Amino acid sequence: MYFLERGFEWSKGLMSYEEATEELNKKQRQPGQAELQAPEGVGESVSKKAYDNGSLYAYNDTFIDIRTPNDEKRGVITIFGGYIYGMITYAFALALIVSTERFMSGHQHNGELLTGSDYFFLTLFPILWLMVLGVFLKYTFRFFRLESLTARRIIVRFNRITRKVYLLRPKHLGGIRIMDWDKTEVLLDKSMSELEGTGGFIILGWDRGDGVDLQGTRTDNFEVTFVGKPTRNASELLAFWEYIRRYMEDGPAAAPAPKKLLTKFPWPWLSFKAAWGLDTRFLRHTGLWVFVVINILILPAILIHATGHWLSLLLCYEPRFPRVIEDAGR
Known part of the structure; x- marks a missing residue:
């Protein structure tokens, strides 16, 4: 806007x-220019x-x-920017909820106990989505604030x-x-x-x-x-x-x-x-x-x-x- x-x-x-x-003083009207x-x-x-x-x-x-x-x-910026921010925020929230549920239960979705790699990835995914949101905000928020x-x-x-x-x-x-x-x-x-x-x-x-x-x-x-x-x-x-x-x-x-x-x-x-x-x-x-x-x-x-x-x-x-x-x- x-x-x-x-x-x-x-x-x-x-x-x-x-x-x-x-710079303004140096500019001269070109021949034929009104x-x-x-x-x-x-x-x-x-x-x-x-x-x-x-x-x-x-x-x-x-x-x-x-x-x-x-x-x-x-x-236009609001509808598309808001949609992207919303999708990333939704993915972050979903990953955080799933990770929290798994941590509290201590089991995978099939009932098996969580392994070390499970704990690693359950911690990593919410952080990754949060980092993605941070990167988008850093480089696009200035344009979002135009309107x-x-x-x-x-x-x-x-x-x-x-x-x-x-x-x-x-x-x-x-x-x-x-x-x-x-x-x-x-x-x-x-x-x-x-x-x-x-x-x-x-x-x-x-x-x-x-x-x-x-x-x-x-x-x-x-x-x-x-x-x-x-x-x-x-x-x-x-x-x-x-x-x-x-x-x-x-x-x-x-x-x-x-x-x-x-x-x-x-x-x-x-x-x-x-x-x-x-x-x-x-x-x-x-x-x-x-x-x-x-x-x-x-x-x-x-x-x-x-x-x-x-x-x-x-x-x-x-x-x-x-x-x-x-x-x-x-």
């Missing part, structure tokens, strides 16, 4: 801030429309909470009163950060084609020192966050950023509350909807019903994914902002 965030945190460990800055036409800061309007993109968890006069693009991309036994979601809060962007993330994905809204850089091309916006999402970045952690220590490296669910085209993507920008710059009147906020409760049917991955608005166009047929044909795989998605949510905790952030600006 958190492949984007994990990948960015991993990349920060490959080189220092100075090395990354030097120049990225990013907005001139958070004050520049990029669209005549504003669209909430169905990505808001909370909305009030002080702040809005927005999801990240990874929410649907979870469950289970971690925060259920990453939340990006935009507070228009404090003019801060709050990043609610687990520690292994960068931790909580308080970033300056006015220093936000938007990685967005204003002149992108409609096709280029398909599946896109907003990427926000900050330079070193443009934010702090909970202890007030200035950030010592780049910070990046990914905002909103994937869009269908460039118009939606630009209108979504315009919605956020207007809320922060012009106030709630310029970016009205959405008709429906996202729920944080892990309802199982929402996991099925996420695994199905088919926009129900397609049903209005008969030419696109072929995608419905395809999804019906692969329904067993969808159900397995949905089960893993739901289990992943149940195995995670719901993150909450610290009180100092909850009360900020009120």
Whole structure:
């Protein structure tokens, strides 16, 4: 689920801030390569429309909470990883029970007395299964934590009163950060084609020192966050950023509350909807019903994914902002 965030945190460990800055300065635009036409800061309007993109968890006069693009991309690791861990644990438990029964009775299954080799193997098998489980956990648990036994979601809060962007993330994905809204850089091309916006999402970045952690220590490296669910085209993507920008710059009147906020409760049917991955608005166009047929044909795989998605949510905790952030600006 958190492949984007994990990948960015991993990349920060490959080189220092100075090395990354030097590498960035060395890069030159290749001949024929289109120049990225990013907005001139958070004050520049990029669209005549504003669209909430169905990505808001909370909305009030002080702040809005927005999801990240990874929410649907979870469950596969959980279902297969959990199955493997479960099978190894079951084999270990079974070997341990059989060994314990044999030790207590002192006899084999045919009634003969246990020999020295019997005691050796009855001791060895549970230890071997335990070692196998340990090896799997050592080399695969980091991937399992990308979607289970971690925060259920990453939340990006935009507070228009404090003019801060709050990043609610687990520690292994960068931790909580308080970033300056006015220093936000938007990685967005204003002149992108409609096709280029398909599946896109907003990427926000900050330079070193443009934010702090909970202890007030200035950030010592780049910070990046990914905002909103994937869009269908460039118009939606630009209108979504315009919605956020207007809320922060012009106030709630310029970016009205959405008709429906996202729920944080892990309802199982929402996991099925996420695994199905088919926009129900397609049903209005008969030419696109072929995608419905395809999804019906692969329904067993969808159900397995949905089960893993739901289990992943149940195995995670719901993150909450610290009180100092909850009360900020009120």
